[in-house]
Amino acid sequence: MSTTTFSLEFKSETFKGKVNFPTGVFIDGQFSAGAEGTTIDVINPSTGKVITSVAEGTAKDVDRAVKAAKRAFTESWGLKVPGSQRGQLLNKLADLFERHSDELAALEALDNGKTFNWAKAADVAMSIGVLRYYAGWADKIHGQTIETHEDKLAYTRHEPFGVVGQIIPWNFPLMMMAWKLGPALATGNAIVLKPSEFTPLSALRVCSLINEAGFPPGVVNVIIGYGHTAGQAIAEHLGIDKVAFTGSTLVGRKIMEAAAKSNLKNVTLELGGKSPNIIFNDADLDLAVNWSLHGIFWNHGQCCCAGSRIFVQSGIYDKFLERFTAKSKALKLGDPFAGDSYQGPQVSKIQFDRIMDFINSGKEQGATVHLGGEQHGTEGYWIQPTIFTNTKPDMRIVQEEIFGPVGVVIKFEDQEDVLRQANDTLHYQRDPIRAQFAAGTAWINCANSLHPNVPFGGYKQSGVGRELGEYALNNYTNVKAVHINLGQHI
Amino acid sequence: MAKAVDLSVPSSNSKIRVHTGLFINNEFVPSVDNPDPINVFNPSTEEFLCAVAAASERDVDIAVAAARKAFRETWGKNVSGFERSRLINKLADLIERDKQTLAELECLNNGKPVKIARDFDISDSVGCLRYYAGWADKILGQSIEIDHKAKIAITHPEPIGVCGQIIPWNYPIQMWAWKVAPALAVGCTIVMKPSEITPLTALKLSELVKEAGFPPGVINTIPSLGPVGGASLAAHKGIDKVAFTGSTITGRKVFEAAATSNLKKVSLELGGKSPHLIFESANIEQAANWAALGILYNTGQDCTAGSRLYVQDTIYDKFVPILAAKAKELVIGNGFDERSGGGPVVSKTQYDRVWSYIESGKKEGANVLIGGEKRSEPGYWVDATIFTDVRSDMKIVKEEIFGPVLSVGKFHTEQEAIDLANDTTYGLAAGLHSTDQAQCHRVSSALEAGTV
Numbered sequence: 001m002s003t004t005t006f007s008l009e010f011k012s013e014t015f016k017g018k019v020n021f022p023t024g025v026f027i028d029g030q031f032s033a034g035a036e037g038t039t040i041d042v043i044n045p046s047t048g049k050v051i052t053s054v055a056e057g058t059a060k061d062v063d064r065a066v067k068a069a070k071r072a073f074t075e076s077w078g079l080k081v082p083g084s085q086r087g088q089l090l091n092k093l094a095d096l097f098e099r100h101s102d103e104l105a106a107l108e109a110l111d112n113g114k115t116f117n118w119a120k121a122a123d124v125a126m127s128i129g130v131l132r133y134y135a136g137w138a139d140k141i142h143g144q145t146i147e148t149h150e151d152k153l154a155y156t157r158h159e160p161f162g163v164v165g166q167i168i169p170w171n172f173p174l175m176m177m178a179w180k181l182g183p184a185l186a187t188g189n190a191i192v193l194k195p196s197e198f199t200p201l202s203a204l205r206v207c208s209l210i211n212e213a214g215f216p217p218g219v220v221n222v223i224i225g226y227g228h229t230a231g232q233a234i235a236e237h238l239g240i241d242k243v244a245f246t247g248s249t250l251v252g253r254k255i256m257e258a259a260a261k262s263n264l265k266n267v268t269l270e271l272g273g274k275s276p277n278i279i280f281n282d283a284d285l286d287l288a289v290n291w292s293l294h295g296i297f298w299n300h301g302q303c304c305c306a307g308s309r310i311f312v313q314s315g316i317y318d319k320f321l322e323r324f325t326a327k328s329k330a331l332k333l334g335d336p337f338a339g340d341s342y343q344g345p346q347v348s349k350i351q352f353d354r355i356m357d358f359i360n361s362g363k364e365q366g367a368t369v370h371l372g373g374e375q376h377g378t379e380g381y382w383i384q385p386t387i388f389t390n391t392k393p394d395m396r397i398v399q400e401e402i403f404g405p406v407g408v409v410i411k412f413e414d415q416e417d418v419l420r421q422a423n424d425t426l427h428y429q430r431d432p433i434r435a436q437f438a439a440g441t442a443w444i445n446c447a448n449s450l451h452p453n454v455p456f457g458g459y460k461q462s463g464v465g466r467e468l469g470e471y472a473l474n475n476y477t478n479v480k481a482v483h484i485n486l487g488q489h490i
Numbered sequence: 491m492a493k494a495v496d497l498s499v500p501s502s503n504s505k506i507r508v509h510t511g512l513f514i515n516n517e518f519v520p521s522v523d524n525p526d527p528i529n530v531f532n533p534s535t536e537e538f539l540c541a542v543a544a545a546s547e548r549d550v551d552i553a554v555a556a557a558r559k560a561f562r563e564t565w566g567k568n569v570s571g572f573e574r575s576r577l578i579n580k581l582a583d584l585i586e587r588d589k590q591t592l593a594e595l596e597c598l599n600n601g602k603p604v605k606i607a608r609d610f611d612i613s614d615s616v617g618c619l620r621y622y623a624g625w626a627d628k629i630l631g632q633s634i635e636i637d638h639k640a641k642i643a644i645t646h647p648e649p650i651g652v653c654g655q656i657i658p659w660n661y662p663i664q665m666w667a668w669k670v671a672p673a674l675a676v677g678c679t680i681v682m683k684p685s686e687i688t689p690l691t692a693l694k695l696s697e698l699v700k701e702a703g704f705p706p707g708v709i710n711t712i713p714s715l716g717p718v719g720g721a722s723l724a725a726h727k728g729i730d731k732v733a734f735t736g737s738t739i740t741g742r743k744v745f746e747a748a749a750t751s752n753l754k755k756v757s758l759e760l761g762g763k764s765p766h767l768i769f770e771s772a773n774i775e776q777a778a779n780w781a782a783l784g785i786l787y788n789t790g791q792d793c794t795a796g797s798r799l800y801v802q803d804t805i806y807d808k809f810v811p812i813l814a815a816k817a818k819e820l821v822i823g824n825g826f827d828e829r830s831g832g833g834p835v836v837s838k839t840q841y842d843r844v845w846s847y848i849e850s851g852k853k854e855g856a857n858v859l860i861g862g863e864k865r866s867e868p869g870y871w872v873d874a875t876i877f878t879d880v881r882s883d884m885k886i887v888k889e890e891i892f893g894p895v896l897s898v899g900k901f902h903t904e905q906e907a908i909d910l911a912n913d914t915t916y917g918l919a920a921g922l923h924s925t926d927q928a929q930c931h932r933v934s935s936a937l938e939a940g941t942v
Contacts, residue, residue, distance in 0.1 A: 078934075155937075253749050260745030263915070264738070264758065271753075446641075452642045453634050460730075461753045469634070469645075481941045482934050490779045 003031035004039060005051045006201065009340035012337030014116040015106040018079055023054040024199070025061050025224070026207040028068035029217025035060035038460065040197050040224060045113035046336060046347040046380045054200050057223030059233035062192060065221035066239040069163040069190035072218030078160055078188045081141030081275060090135035090185055092213040097128045097178075100209065104202055108174055108338040111201040112326050112345040113381070114299060119174075127178035131466070134182030137473060151488040158477040160188035160267065161241040165234035167227075167255070168203075169247045170196035170347050171302040171403075176246055177203050181220065181471040182452075185245075191220045194231055198348050200224040227251060235259055242266040244475060246304075249401075249461050256464075266464030268475045270304065270457060272401045275439065276422035277307030277447060278412075281315035287445065289323045295447030296407040297331060297385050300343055304462075307447050308402060310409045311418045317411045321389070324409070325371050328385045331453075333376050345381040347444070352381035355404030361389050362397040362406075370409070393421065408473070494518075495688075497541040499594050500826045506595050506694075510542040512549055513696035513711035515556045516704075521549050528686050530711055533601040533834045533870045534824045542689050544710035550681070550722040553710040557652040558728055560707030566649055569705075571627030578623035578674055580702040582616045585667075588698065589616075592691055596663055597825035599690045601833035601870070602788060603809070604825055607663070615667035622671035629676055634896035649677035650755060654723030656716075656744070656851040657692075658736045659685035659836050660791040660892075665735055666692055670709065673733075680709045680749050681729070683720055687837050689713035716740065724748055731755040735793075738890075738916075759793065761890045762918030764939065765911035766796035769904070770804045772923035774812060781896075782816040784921060786874055789822065789832045790894035791840075794919035794941065798887060799898045800910050806900050810878065813898075814860050817874040822894075824869075834870040835893055841870035844893030851877045851886040857895070882913060904929065908936045 003024030010017050024031035032055070041054035057065075097104065104127075105120035114123070143156035164184050168176035173195060184191055190362055195203035203222055210220050223230050231251075235258035242265055245255045249271040259265045277295050279288045295307030312320045336342035346352045352375075359373050372384035386406040391398050398408055412418040423438050440457045443449060450456060451467065457466035465475050496505040510527075511518035523546035530539045545553070585592065593608035595880075602611070619733040631645040653673050655840055657665040662684060684692035696711045712719055718742070724732050724747035730815050731754055734744045746752045784796030786841055801809050823830040835841050848862055861875030872893050878898045880887050887897045901907040911920055920939035924930050934942040 115633065249753070253753060256749035257746050260742050260749060264742060264745060269753070366506075451634075451636050454636070455645055461925055464753065470632070471645075479940065480649065483941070484930065485685070489776060490782065 001349070002035060004053060004055050006054070006204075008386045009107055010337075012116070012335075012341050014337050015102055017103065017106070019103055019107065019205070021205050021208050022057070023052065023204045025055050025065075026204070026220075026222040026447045027056040027061065027065045027218075027301070028072075028221070029211055031207070034058060034225075035064070039456070040200070041111070042111060042200060043198075043348065044110060045347055048349065048380055051110065054204065054224050057194075057225040058229045061223050062230055062233040062237060063227070065192045065223055065228055066163055066237055068218035069192055069221055069238060072216055073162050073190040076216035077190050078162070081481055083141060083186075083188075086186060086188060087135040087138035088132050089215055090138060090182065093133065093209060093215075094128045095129040096209040096213055097124065099132065100205075101128070104174055104205060106337075107201045107205055111343070112170065112173055112347055113336055115341045117339065117341075118299070123172055123175045126450070127175045128450040130175075130178045130182045134186040135185070135358050138186040139468070141473065141477065143479070147348075151486050153484040153486055157226050157480045157482065158187070159480055161476060162189065163240050163480055164189045164476065165237065165240040165243040166191055166193045167231050167234060167245045167247065168193070168195055170199040171299060171304075173199040174202040174206070175178045177206060179467055180244060183467075183483045184476045185219070185405050186216075187473055187476040189242075189476050192234060193220065193222050194225055194234060195222065197224055197226050200377045220329075225321060231238075231255075232258060236262040238263045240265055242476070244268045246270040246467075247271055252463070270465075270467055271461065271463045273304050273306070273458065273462050274309060274399070274401050275305055276309045276311055278311045278418055278422060279313060279316070279320060281313045283316070285316060285323065289320065289327055291445070292324060292407075293327050293331075296402060297328065297343065297405050298448055300346055300383075302347065302403050302406040303448060305441065305448060306403075308407055309398065309422070310407055311412050311422060312409060313418075314411050314413055321370070321409055325387060328371055328387060331385050333384070335381050343382070343385070343405065346383055347381070349381060349437070351403065352383065355383055355402055355406065358397055358402045358404070359386060359406060362391070362395065365395045365397070367395060367397060372405075393424065497539060497595070499598075500824075506591055507538065508595070508690055509693055509697065510540060512543050512545055512553070512554045512713070513693060513709075514549075514707075516700045516706040518696075523548055523551065523919055525718075528689060528715070530599060530687075530690060531837070532598055533836050536838075536870070539598060539690070542693065544686070544714050545683075545714035545719045546756070547718065547722045549712060550714070551849045553681045553712050554652060554726055555730040556707035556710055558633055561649075561651055561679040562703055564705035565679050565708050568650070569677065571629060573614045574675060574677060574873050575623045575626035577702055577704055578619050578671065581698060581704075582619035582623065584698040584702055585612060585619070585695070586616050592663060594826075595694055596691050596694050597833070599688045600659065600662055600836055603830045603833055605828070606831075607825075611661055611664045615664050618664075618667045619671045623677040625672075625846060626675040639800060646700065647676070650860075653678045653680050653730045654726065655680055655682045656720050656723060656732070656736065657682070657684055658732045659688040660788060660793075661834060662688040662691045663695065666695060669733055669735075673745060674708070678731070679707060681723060682709060682711050683714050683723060683798075684711065686713055686715050710861060720744070721747060725751040727752045728826075729754055731757075732755045735759040737761055760774055762793050762795065762916045763798060763802060763888070763890050763914050764794055764796050764916070764919040764921070765914075767901075767907045767911055767920075767922040767933065768799070768801045768805070768809060769907070769922065769924035769926065769929060770802045771925045771929070772805075773925065774805065774809055777923035778809060778923070779818050780815045780923065781813055781868055782820070782872055785937060786817060786820050786832060786894050789835055789872065791892050796919070796921050797896060798911075798925060800901050800907055801898065802907070803902050810859070810898060814876060817876060817896075818860055820874055822873055832894070835872050836870070838870060838890065841872070844872050844891055844895065845893045845940070847886055847889070847893070847896040848895060851884065851895070852887070852899075854881075854884045856880045856884060856886060859895040859898070861894075867898065882910070888914070904933065909932060912936075912938045
């Protein structure tokens with residue numbers, strides 16, 4: 001059966017142009033229909049209407065992809081290709097991202113709902129940066145030589161796992177793909193990647209670029225499918241040596257369980273958060289307001305690291321709230337393709353309903369809706385930037401991850417008070433006076449600010465392992481210790 | 491008050507005092523629930539040694555709370571790397587001071603010869619503690635250039651917190667040291683569950699932990715049945731990381747429990763069926779010595795045991811008799827006898843397991859070259875056993891036996907050897923013997939194992 005394709009002519013303010021690319025399952029360098037012949041509808045969150053249908057991949061497709069990846073790893077990838085060459089291919093792919101950056105940004109805005117301008121300036125730009133960063137690591141995967149005694153040479157090799165499974169979410173579809181491809185390919189692994197069924201388009205466009213860049217067939221395989229079918233198949237596959245997952249904590253557990261029950265594959269998880277943003281009396285107020293805005297409303301609050309709990313010291317609380325509210329009110333909600341839009345719709349009906357449910361729980365549990373709290377417009381999934389005040393620590397909106405443009409602003413007295421509150425998440429761990437945050441990333445005087453070379457990942461139930469930076473290479477290499485006897489007789 | 495018992499050391503007048511309570515907050519205490527105690531036996535004689543307290547789930551909770559308090563108040567970020575280094579070195583010194591007593595206790599409970607426990611297990615353990623003591627003040631992060639004018643980014647490694655550690659019975663002291671040393675060096679606190687078969691040396695070492703000066707709650711020792719204490723640690727919401735060494739089947743349960751509870755970090759060190767390859771250019775005498783050591787050391791009760799041997803056909807007929815002769819040289823006997831180079835297997839359960847594999851080897855048609863016959867005296871004895879004429883589908887070739895039982899096969903080409911070696915779901919270790927340098931590097935690269 002031949003592959004599905006997607007064609008569209010964009011005639012918007014920020015992007016004009018035609019797109020036309022195959023949207024089948026991408027295995028061994030070829031697009032085709034899925035094994036079951038079924039498709040998944042792709043919905044435009046600005047309108048709620050179907051844009052196109054893409055091929056659905058299921059467990060059988062995962063099987064075929066793993067076989068292709070294994071063959072590619074054994075014959076035309078892995079350590080058979082020197083790191084310098086792997087780096088060159090990654091740079092080539094980055095070049096192609098750059099050449100097609102407008103098109104990729106447009107697909108992202110159409111499929112995910114984020115604005116074209118943000119997609120281009122942030123998502124596409126960082127994706128290119130990450131690919132180039134890991135291209136530079138590809139020929140620098142070093143082991144150690146270790147002194148034991150003169151009759152032995154002992155050294156370590158950092159070898160690729162082989163076939164790795166990668167499952168990515170819908171909040172930064174293209175960027176999450178780059179974060180996964182970069183370190184895995186740099187270290188020589190072959191990949192079976194499952195993008196989110198909600199946002200498949202940019203990943204599918206990238207498949208054509210992967211071929212164009214010159215990666216051997218089977219090195220990267222992409223399957224659009226549902227979590228409980230394709231995702232589960234990856235997590236439990238006996239031919240996959242490692243799985244990397246970014247998404248909700250609830251699903252993260254299932255991935256780790258499936259890994260445990262199948263072949264004890266290596267697991268890294270990048271999960272949810274309820275990150276505290278703390279503003280002391282002596283902060284530069286306007287700077288704090290601007291960063292706080294960015295911390296919770298950027299990407300429509302759909303960030304694992306969103307600063308969704310804003311703690312403000314009592315001395316500046318009133319002033320902060322006034323300015324923060326004014327700036328939040330001024331955010332422009334609109335068509336993702338309009339040049340002046342800041343915020344587009346949430347990604348899907350399911351997410352829209354979830355967030356509205358949290359907002360209603362805030363109202364029901366007695367918090368004050370200081371700003372927003374309602375749907376914006378009548379079509380699509382826009383939600384007004386929402387601020388809650390007068391909350392209690394046990395309210396759902398304070399404890400649970402909302403993943404929407406909803407912030408809670410909480411007053412605190414002193415450092416001891418706020419550190420105790422800040423660390424009190426997931427009903428789990430309280431840390432005492434003078435403890436630093438129990439968090440994988442601490443932003444001082446900024447927020448939601450990431451770089452390809454600085455590691456990112458979670459403490460506690462926010463995850464296992466780190467992405468970005470040199471640290472990510474550890475996720476994709478297996479250490480082999482070699483002992484060579486130079487003369488010890490027994 | 492938990493009681494102490496005095497165990498007699500065979501062929502001497504000395505006794506070893508062992509506290510039989512749970513070690514929590516630097517004190518030996520009884521269980522709060524008083525489940526049936528754990529009975530401990532001497533595998534060389536099958537005699538009862540003593541009973542120790544078994545931890546219940548509530549005892550585990552108490553130990554975890556003690557470890558959490560210590561992490562927050564006296565350990566973790568409250569103690570410098572220099573101080574952690576000093577304490578770990580002190581502990582190493584005390585173990586070295588008491589090595590004879592510890593070795594005798596290890597021999598009573600595990601069966602391994604006293605001289606091996608003392609000069610290998612304990613010596614390695616002391617070395618391991620000193621090694622990690624040296625790292626304690628060298629925990630480094632990175633400073634990363636983003637943009638000199640606008641931003642500084644640094645990474646800061648921090649101790650994970652409270653670690654549950656579950657160790658096996660094959661190297662009780664050594665596994666204890668391997669777990670305790672790095673965790674303490676970085677500032678974690680520990681709830682340690684030694685194996686219910688071999689809890690005695692862990693309890694004795696706990697005394698030295700207190701003597702060295704570690705604050706209460708930094709290390710807690712809770713012997714317990716696997717399905718109680720082990721399961722509790724793996725699923726505990728107050729534990730940030732679990733480290734487990736043991737069987738693959740239990741490793742899965744630990745990993746699953748971590749996933750369904752609080753996604754705690756997990757590290758697992760599991761089983762193996764490690765291949766040994768003898769190429770035609772090898773020094774035959776030396777290769778035979780190493781191959782024999784590979785399967786007989788610790789009476790084959792080693793996760794990295796070289797339990798599958800593949801010999802190149804051109805030297806097979808020469809090599810195998812030499813190997814058999816060397817294997818026969820090993821004296822397996824009571825560990826207090828100076829002549830013994832190896833002891834019994836650790837328990838009745840293991841004894842039955844290993845013999846059942848030997849029987850299956852015979853039944854599936856392999857040839858018994860040496861061994862394969864039970865002794866009549868008390869004790870869980872398994873003598874060196876070598877099977878030849880094996881097939882890849884035999885249980886003795888596929889499954890981990892954990893006893894002094896070797897399967898020997900043949901190969902023709904280098905690629906065949908590699909394929910035979912890699913034909914397993916395990917991947918802990920592999921060995922090769924060759925004097926062809928290029929072959930050594932080619933083959934070691936191709937072997938799918940964590941240690942070559």
